[in-house]
Amino acid sequence: MATKITVRKEREFLLRRADILAQAERIFATKGYSATTMAEIADASGFAIGSLYHFFQGKEHLYETLITEKIDKFQDEIRRSSLAADTALERVSAIVKTHFAMLTTYENFFSILIKWEGIHQKDKRPNLLEKLLDNYRGYTDFVESVLREGQVQGEFPNVEPRVAAIALIGMIDAFAFSWLISANREPLQDRAEALLDLFFRGVNGYGKA
């Protein structure tokens, strides 16, 4: 039966593709985009250079796919865990804690982001940077909506939700960043508590505990 084989082939194709992405991620994370060659990726994934072009249109496409896929997963995870909580306070808390938890699991990905290189796209339109900015705006919108709903329930009386959302994301990113670049990776969980305490006192006038 032809379709059965087709399905299996499809699956195998995707597995190989995913493997190439995984290898590429590792290399991009250590060397950055431009210092990484297609030859290296081919080598690491056990394919010939030419074969990579059956899976991706080119180096740029490979890089974009990698980043796009990861960032989407990351966003989904944050939203899911946040919306699973019942109260506004818990939702905010979930955002911070999930973000920090993801830092460990997605470490390579974040290393790539820190080494960020805007890609030289001679004419192509909305490029990767634009996509990342959209993503950031979407994230801010989400946090804002969580805070706004909280206000409906009487929380966070002291602030404009948009402002607080930007501030919160800024703090999260700052802690994440300084953790990523620090040599001694002290557990982030403690930091999460300190951050939330600071934030809740700031927006509510009293600490979380």
Place this chain on the structure above:
Amino acid sequence: MATKITVRKEREFLLRRADILAQAERIFATKGYSATTMAEIADASGFAIGSLYHFFQGKEHLYETLITEKIDKFQDEIRRSSLAADTALERVSAIVKTHFAMLTTYENFFSILIKWEGIHQKDKRPNLLEKLLDNYRGYTDFVESVLREGQVQGEFPNVEPRVAAIALIGMIDAFAFSWLISANREPLQDRAEALLDLFFRGVNGYGKA
């Protein structure tokens, strides 16, 4: 008298060099590092390509010089204005307000940072990214010291200075960033007040006003 001429030549050399840097800054800010060619910079500054190499060792050196000079000035400005204030609260306030004020004057520079591209340095060691990270650490250290001194005077009782410093810088950067990428540049001054209010309430238990 030979030295007189030497001095004038020296000065003219530096002026030309500064002009090249200014033109390059503008172009880097709109197109990013790799999309900018030496030919363009030469064109914009009215020199031939070859001449650029009398002023800078190469494209990379030009870019590094640009970023290093700006960031040093930026840091100086922040420290100066902060230390000019007397109380800890005013010092923190000065950091935020100066940072925001610089955003307008150094806009091109910050656009370059947003379009950040790690440069592919085949073998050279401490690269630009490392320098920027050091700078970030230095900035954090400074803010931390301001907060720590404040604590000696009884302010900010609720937090660890390092944690609060990271949080504060994170918030500043977040507001700066969202201002830079927003279409309608609403005045940042209002944001400064909101930010400080949030922060002081967070670290002190009461708002700034």
Place this chain on the structure above:
DNA sequence: GCGATAATTGAATCAACATTCAGATATTGA
């Protein structure tokens, strides 16, 4: 097993620019 189809290979090609440097031009001191 066999022809047909799909997947894989990697050496050769190609484009893009940074950089160089031999010659042209300008500036200097006399």
Place this chain on the structure above:
DNA sequence: TCAATATCTGAATGTTGATTCAATTATCGC
């Protein structure tokens, strides 16, 4: 004005590495 020196010029060079594609190998249905 003139030789000496400093400065500038931009076409030609060189390097790097992504991409291509004709040839090879694997997999398929029968």
